[in-house]
Amino acid sequence: MEAFADWLFVVLWVLGVLLTFVPFVPATLVVLLAAFLHELLVGFRELSLGTWLLLGVLALLAMTLDNVAALLGAKRYGAGRAGLWGAFIGGLLGLFLGVLGILLLPFLLAWLFEYLSGRTPGEALRAAWGTLVGLMGGVVAKVLVHLAMGLLVVRAIFQ
Numbered sequence: 425m426e427a428f429a430d431w432l433f434v435v436l437w438v439l440g441v442l443l444t445f446v447p448f449v450p451a452t453l454v455v456l457l458a459a460f461l462h463e464l465l466v467g468f469r470e471l472s473l474g475t476w477l478l479l480g481v482l483a484l485l486a487m488t489l490d491n492v493a494a495l496l497g498a499k500r501y502g503a504g505r506a507g508l509w510g511a512f513i514g515g516l517l518g519l520f521l522g523v524l525g526i527l528l529l530p531f532l533l534a535w536l537f538e539y540l541s542g543r544t545p546g547e548a549l550r551a552a553w554g555t556l557v558g559l560m561g562g563v564v565a566k567v568l569v570h571l572a573m574g575l576l577v578v579r580a581i582f583q
Contacts, residue, residue, distance in 0.1 A: 429465035430581050433458050437574035444566050447515040447526060447559075452486045455570050459577050470581050482573045489565040497558015503538065503551035510537030511555040531556045 436458030443451040459479060463471055471479075498508055514533035518525035535552035539545060 426466055429462045432465070433462040433577060433581065434574075436461070437570075437577070441567060441570045441574065444563060444570055445526075447519065447530075451566065451570060452483050452573075455573050456483055459573075462577070462581065466581075471577065472580070475576060475580050478576060479573055482569050482576070486566045486569040486573075489569065490562040493562035493565055494555070494558040497561055498551070498555045501550050501554020501557065502547065503534065503555045504541060504543075506537040506541035507534040507548075507551045507555050510534040510552075511559060513537075515559075527556075530559060 437455055440451045440454035440458060443449045443454055456479060459471065463469075494508070494511075497503075498511075510533035511530040514529035514531070515526065517533075518527070518529035521529065531552050534555040535548045538548035538551045543551065
């Protein structure tokens, strides 16, 4: 049962890391739930309290980085509230159009919303680009934190 639990964690962890690239999927929770399921299967004896606390801190960091990176990217390039809303709605709609939709719709709707809010096409383009850069920066940061979370657990269970 231990080997099954160990490898189940690894599979779910990798799934969580991959889900990080899909907007609005709580990939951080997938990684945490994978660790919890592992511990449930082995009787809560492989991860220490310190490991759980560190996982919690890393999970909070992942969620914070995601939001802060998007805002910083948008603000750095002059995006306003309209651009952020456009990127958010574009991300939701993009889920139904695959990878291309996930990448293009947030950018296009951020541009459109910025343009409709009174910006020139050039200003709207710059703001949309900043929104996209921020969103992608957040994804990269979350992937790195999810990798760290998984490696922390793997180190504990495969020692």
